[in-house]
Amino acid sequence: MPHVPTDPDVYEVFAQNGLGKTLGHVGSIVSPCPDAAWHLAKETYGRRDDLATLWVVRRADMTVSGGDDGDLLAAKTRMPHRQPGFPTARRRDRSAAASSPAAVILPTAAVPPAAVAPPATAPPATAALPATAASPATVAPPRFRDSAPPERRDDARGAGGSELSDLWLLLADDLFVLGNRLGERIVDYIDLEESLAVGSIGQEALAHAGTILVLSGFDQPAADAWFFDRPQGRWRVSRAIERLTDWPSTVACGLVIAAAVTVLAERTVAVEPGEGWLPAITAVRDEQLVHLDHWRRWARALAAFPETRAEFARAYAEVTERAGDMFGARPQGGSALAVTLHERFAALVGENGGPGSRMPDRPLARTAGVGGSALAYCLSRGRMVRDDYAPGVFQ
Amino acid sequence: MNADQLTDQLTDQLTHVVAGVRDPEIDIGLGDLGVLRSVSLTGDRIQVHLAPTRLGCPALGEITRRVRSAVADAAPGRGIEIVWERGAWQPASVTAAGRDALRDAGYRVAGAPPRCPYCGCDDVARAGRFGGAVCKVPYDCRGCGSPFDVIGTAGCTVTLHSVRGGSR
Numbered sequence: 234m235p236h237v238p239t240d241p242d243v244y245e246v247f248a249q250n251g252l253g254k255t256l257g258h259v260g261s262i263v264s265p266c267p268d269a270a271w272h273l274a275k276e277t278y279g280r281r282d283d284l285a286t287l288w289v290v291r292r293a294d295m296t297v298s299g300g301d302d303g304d305l306l307a308a309k310t311r312m313p314h315r316q317p318g319f320p321t322a323r324r325r326d327r328s329a330a331a332s333s334p335a336a337v338i339l340p341t342a343a344v345p346p347a348a349v350a351p352p353a354t355a356p357p358a359t360a361a362l363p364a365t366a367a368s369p370a371t372v373a374p375p376r377f378r379d380s381a382p383p384e385r386r387d388d389a390r391g392a393g394g395s396e397l398s399d400l401w402l403l404l405a406d407d408l409f410v411l412g413n414r415l416g417e418r419i420v421d422y423i424d425l426e427e428s429l430a431v432g433s434i435g436q437e438a439l440a441h442a443g444t445i446l447v448l449s450g451f452d453q454p455a456a457d458a459w460f461f462d463r464p465q466g467r468w469r470v471s472r473a474i475e476r477l478t479d480w481p482s483t484v485a486c487g488l489v490i491a492a493a494v495t496v497l498a499e500r501t502v503a504v505e506p507g508e509g510w511l512p513a514i515t516a517v518r519d520e521q522l523v524h525l526d527h528w529r530r531w532a533r534a535l536a537a538f539p540e541t542r543a544e545f546a547r548a549y550a551e552v553t554e555r556a557g558d559m560f561g562a563r564p565q566g567g568s569a570l571a572v573t574l575h576e577r578f579a580a581l582v583g584e585n586g587g588p589g590s591r592m593p594d595r596p597l598a599r600t601a602g603v604g605g606s607a608l609a610y611c612l613s614r615g616r617m618v619r620d621d622y623a624p625g626v627f628q
Numbered sequence: 629m630n631a632d633q634l635t636d637q638l639t640d641q642l643t644h645v646v647a648g649v650r651d652p653e654i655d656i657g658l659g660d661l662g663v664l665r666s667v668s669l670t671g672d673r674i675q676v677h678l679a680p681t682r683l684g685c686p687a688l689g690e691i692t693r694r695v696r697s698a699v700a701d702a703a704p705g706r707g708i709e710i711v712w713e714r715g716a717w718q719p720a721s722v723t724a725a726g727r728d729a730l731r732d733a734g735y736r737v738a739g740a741p742p743r744c745p746y747c748g749c750d751d752v753a754r755a756g757r758f759g760g761a762v763c764k765v766p767y768d769c770r771g772c773g774s775p776f777d778v779i780g781t782a783g784c785t786v787t788l789h790s791v792r793g794g795s796r
Contacts (some may be wrong), residue, residue: 252748255770286747426756433684433758440684444714511717516683527757 234299244270245295248278249286256286267291322540396570398449399562400497403599405445406470407490407559409460410604412438413611414477415487433526434487441494441517441622448510461619465612466602472555475605478552481545483537485552485586488528492581493559494521495573529585536587550591553582557593558600571596635669638703643667645702648795654779655763656729662693662721665713674699677792679717681763681780688712698749719780730779736767738780744769745776752776 249256259278264270271289279287282607298306415435419428445458473489476482498518502511535545560574575596583590629637646667647659658664665677676695679740680688692710699708721741722730727737731745743750749771759766764777 249771252771255749256772257749311682391706426758429756429758429760433762436762437682437684437688440682444683512713513683514715516715522682523757 235296235302235305237296238297240292241312241384243292244274245290246278247286247288247290247293248274248276248284250282251285252557254285256288261292262289285378304600330387345381364608396562396568397497397501400574401501401559402449403469403471403562404490404494404497404559405442406468407474408438408442408445408494410470410474410477410608410611411487411490412436412442414483415608418483428442430527434527437520437524438490441520443515444517448513461612461615465604465609468608469599469601470604470608471559472603472609473552473559475603476548476552477607478553479544479548481541482547482552484528484531484535485549487524488532488586489552489559489582491521491525491528492585493556494518495525496578496581497560499577500570500574525581536589541619546589549586549589553586553589554591556582557595558597560596563598590625639667639669642669642674642699642702643675645698646695649691649694649698652687652694654730654733656726656733656737658691658695658724660723660729662717662723662726665716669706672705673709674703675709675711677711677713679713679715679721681717684712684762686762722780734774734776735764736776736778738765738778742767742778744771744774746774747772758795 244262244264244267246259246262247256247346248259252576262270262273262277264273267289270291271287274283274289276286280448381610408531415438419432419435424473442460443456449460471490475485477486483514495518498514498521501514502518532545532549535541557575559578560571562571579590579592582592629633643659643664646666647657649658651658651661654661661681663678663681663776667677667791668675672745676699676790678691678695685738689744695710699706722755730737734745736742736745741750742752744752744767747769751770752767753770755766755768755775757765759777765780766775766777768775
């Protein structure tokens with residue numbers, strides 16, 4: 234057990250040989266009093282080198298470990314909650330507990346699809362939007378039409394600019410849903426580092442979605458209307474969004490969305506490098522690269538850990554297959570620009586997510602009415618929060 | 629003093645006022661932090677350009693409120709427009725005085741090999757990839773054991789220098 238030594242005349246010496254060096258234990262000395270101990274330590278350990286710091290501590294003033302304290306001193310890196318499989322295992326345990334007749338703890342996972350029915354105003358799921366439907370003026374619900382139509386910047390983006398703009402707005406929707414879903418997970422971990430990561434990535438995903446709208450000419454009321462008043466049936470999120478449910482799928486979704494935004498930012502910067510919005514797009518790209526690296530680490534960990542390997546492989550395959558519509562802004566799907574972006578996107582996902590991707594060879598068209606419970610829950614929660622605030626806070 | 633000179637004088641005065649507005653999280657002026665980009669005066673309209681340290685900074689609303697309040701106090705009756713220049717902030721935007729203030733508060737600025745703000749030791753290790761705020765990355769000093777943050781890490785892979793020991 235940790236104990237206080239009984240050697241009254243023994244002093245432990247810590248020294249730092251320079252400001253750039255580590256302060257470390259250098260040895261022990263025997264002295265009858267603290268003053269003499271300090272001078273003796275200086276002479277003994279500082280005779281040849283200049284010292285930046287010298288600490289001399291009486292051993293009897295310390296609490297030290299004993300020879301049988303191995304268990305107490307063992308690293309905590311093997312704690313269950315720090316293992317890659319912990320979130321999955323905990324969700325599974327919670328679900329099992331919730332379905333048990335004796336369960337008394339309600340699950341905190343996502344609300345089941347039946348509990349978050351799409352808004353009554355949503356058109357049939359099969360309703361597809363025309364290519365120009367990404368324009369706010371044609372999609373906007375009544376409240377949006379009441380505000381001044383935003384100035385779009387398509388004309389300033391050169392060849393292919395309009396399609397790039399549509400793609401940006403579509404990815405803004407994906408980022409918005411991802412950010413909201415990650416926000417629900419901030420308190421879902423007892424691992425502080427992962428909570429910070431999920432919170433930061435979610436916060437930045439929302440900020441990037443908002444930045445894209447600002448760059449597209451939306452003012453704040455128009456941006457709010459775009460995200461909160463648009464009926465769910467008019468959203469054209471990627472089909473990958475439907476898999477924003479369990480943790481392995483969330484990792485895969487985070488990875489493909491970060492990769493897609495990175496690819497589109499790289500393309501945008503290359504097309505019009507001199508535009509005034511370049512700093513913002515560059516910042517989005519740089520920050521998404523950090524997110525991509527985070528998801529890459531998770532993907533590798535989940536793929537390597539025996540308890541999560543099979544589950545992640547399934548999730549990764551399904552999410553990458555669905556993410557084939559990430560650059561399908563146009564109903565026909567396969568413009569030259571879309572094909573180029575898709576190829577780069579597929580390569581980047583493979584580089585970061587590892588083998589097992591089922592990304593289609595060519596981009597698939599996005600359709601309205603997808604997004605499932607992930608989108609429905611995100612929208613209903615956002616509207617509920619806004620409705621609970623005092624009038625005038627958001628409008 | 630003609631009209632142009634009066635405008636210049638008021639602009640300088642307003643620039644000084646806005647530069648002195650404190651950041652909501654760290655006790656440092658927006659001028660030294662590099663968040664203030666410019667102040668311009670056209671007729672009765674004042675335009676303040678600011679740059680967030682990171683796109684997802686949650687303090688934009690509070691900074692906007694503080695700047696608007698300070699400008700309104702200094703030049704009552706004029707229109708005020710706050711323009712956020714997204715992506716314009718860089719670690720180099722922090723002034724020398726700002727770096728000193730940040731160091732005193734326990735921070736370092738990205739863009740140079742990080743040193744412990746407390747003991748000056750360069751034997752530091754990144755303690756994680758995400759800090760308590762989106763603009764911060766946590767570090768630990770191996771010299772004195774102090775934790776500290778490096779701020780201004782938009783694109784950590786781009787502006788953060790690698791350090792001995794890497795990250796954990």
